Amino acid sequence: MDRLVSIIVPCYNSEAFIGDTINSVLAQTYTNWEMIIIDDCSSDNSLQIIEIYTRKDCRIRCLKTDSPSGSPAYPRNIGIKNARGRYIAFLDSDDIWLPTKLEEQLPILEEEHVAITFSNYEKISENGVRTNRLILAPNKVNYHRLLLGNVIGCLTAIYDVKKCGKQYFTHNGHEDYIMWLAILKQGYWAYNTNTVNALYRVRKSSVSSNKLIALVWQWHIYIHIEKTGCLRAVYYFANYALRAFIKLLK
Helix, strand or coil: CCCCEEEEEEECCCCCCHHHHHHHHHCCCCCCEEEEEEECCCCCCHHHHHHHHHHHCCCEEEEECCCCCCCCHHHHHHHHHHCCCCEEEECCCCCEECCCHHHHHHHHHHCCCEEEEEEEEEEECCCCCEEEEEECCCCEECHHHHCCCCCCCHHHCEEEHHHHCCCCCCCCCCHHHHHHHHHHCCCCEEEEEEEEEEEEECCCCCHHHCHHHHHHHHHHHHHHHCCCCHHHHHHHHHHHHHHHHHHHCC
């Protein structure tokens, strides 16, 4: 199990997309994985579609929440708790991995000082059209560099449980960013493959599409979670806002 990858997939009313998401994992050239899909009380046919795949491939497991959580953090944490792999990866139920994602990223985690690996990704439309809207990230980041803004796309990230322990999401906005900071604060680095390994579906209904809310979340992280102090928070926040604006144009 030392090389097993646990892929955590929260799902809520994704009947139009979940099949493509699962198929993108089945198409991986690296095959030592388990896919844990956590249905958050979907009211559509998502659960029925997932169960078809669980009957076809024993590497796919389906768990369910007791009631709709309204956030991906709670179902993701259920998945993390039940994960058996050394490596934990994340994929939302409307996004897609490209076939060599795991094969390209896992060797990077063999570096002793690297606890997270990630990649660049491409934005696609809600109906899956690719338009070459690439989101490119730095080659590597540590804790202090990441305070300038999140450059690690959650759908591309993998972290090493053996190095940093199991990490869980808090119930705050930008919960993935908070997790990356917690891991890198232990002294580790996050390395980019410098390749495009995933497709991020842009949906109008996405919570993260509200930019004003995202700004409030970011300020909260600096002041109340990382406790940077006001002066440093202003510096980091200005960098974050500028980068967010540039990213919005892509």
